[in-house]
Amino acid sequence: MKNFIKKNLRIINNNNNEEVRFAIGVLNNKINKILKNTNPKENEFKVFSQGGEDGIIQYIIENIKIKNKIFVEFGVENYRESNTKFLLMKDNWSGLIMDGSRSKINEIKSSDNYWKYNLQAKRAFITRENINSLLKESGIWGDIGLLSIDIDGVDYWVWDSINVISPRIVIIEYASIFGNNTKVVVPYKHNFNREVEHYSNCYFGASLNALVKLGEKKGYSLICCSSMGNNAFFVRNDVLGNLKKRTAKQAYIKAQYRESRDKNKKLTFLTIDRSIKLMKNKKVYDLSEKKEIFIKSLNIKYE
Numbered sequence: 001m002k003n004f005i006k007k008n009l010r011i012i013n014n015n016n017n018e019e020v021r022f023a024i025g026v027l028n029n030k031i032n033k034i035l036k037n038t039n040p041k042e043n044e045f046k047v048f049s050q051g052g053e054d055g056i057i058q059y060i061i062e063n064i065k066i067k068n069k070i071f072v073e074f075g076v077e078n079y080r081e082s083n084t085k086f087l088l089m090k091d092n093w094s095g096l097i098m099d100g101s102r103s104k105i106n107e108i109k110s111s112d113n114y115w116k117y118n119l120q121a122k123r124a125f126i127t128r129e130n131i132n133s134l135l136k137e138s139g140i141w142g143d144i145g146l147l148s149i150d151i152d153g154v155d156y157w158v159w160d161s162i163n164v165i166s167p168r169i170v171i172i173e174y175a176s177i178f179g180n181n182t183k184v185v186v187p188y189k190h191n192f193n194r195e196v197e198h199y200s201n202c203y204f205g206a207s208l209n210a211l212v213k214l215g216e217k218k219g220y221s222l223i224c225c226s227s228m229g230n231n232a233f234f235v236r237n238d239v240l241g242n243l244k245k246r247t248a249k250q251a252y253i254k255a256q257y258r259e260s261r262d263k264n265k266k267l268t269f270l271t272i273d274r275s276i277k278l279m280k281n282k283k284v285y286d287l288s289e290k291k292e293i294f295i296k297s298l299n300i301k302y303e
Helices: 002-012 018-035 053-061 085-090 102-109 112-116 131-137 155-161 208-218 272-279
Strands: 070-074 094-099 119-123 142-149 165-173 220-225 231-236 283-286 291-294
Touching (some): 018 053, 053 085, 053 231, 085 112, 102 119, 142 155, 155 165, 208 220
Parallel strands (some): 070 094, 070 142, 094 119, 142 165
Antiparallel strands (some): 165 231, 283 291
């Protein structure tokens, strides 16, 4: 019966009315508490996130201690879809959001949410050279609750560079197209634009295993990936508690979305294991070999 209710709540939650979606999200969260699922991914539900990230975040914050209820999220566009908006509205967190579009930031600042909550919106094109300065300028430093990175490009290099904040939770997009076994990342460019780098629009980001390796270096453990196969969730080791650490192979979800394009920018609807062949002559940086290699030389595994 409870699962039946949750299924129908997901249908209702497609409503575009923000207040309705928020109310259904609160109800979903209460049902998850009753069900007591211990696998973070089984707690998924969508309110404002792209997929089920809202539910996973709620599960994590209820199972670890959060000293400072502050978030940072960049790559938010107009903030209608984000990983932190439900935290802002339901749990009264404060935070900083950033995006490279002036019009989208202006749209956020003109919304009711901007005066109703303690929210900063900053226009910035994020690079590894400027990220720490942007955070300090905004008064964000030290131990915070959550960091969400989704800039469709050099996400790995930006996370690697961050040193002025120590978030307890990190959500970062991984490139499902690189499989569960490789440790590769696109080479760093301060002006990286996935639409420019390769016509397929699929050349960006880092493999899940590369992010796991980076997480280990920075003191984080992977606990799950979203069922869409695009976001990885890390928790700082000192607050991990009873949450289960997972390997890239254990947590990896193969994305089923088909976003590859042809040279005329039209969708081709290729699966990711077919899309990767379009980029065979592009290079990635292999963390194991510590050098750039051609994608065609990778032995990518998806299962």
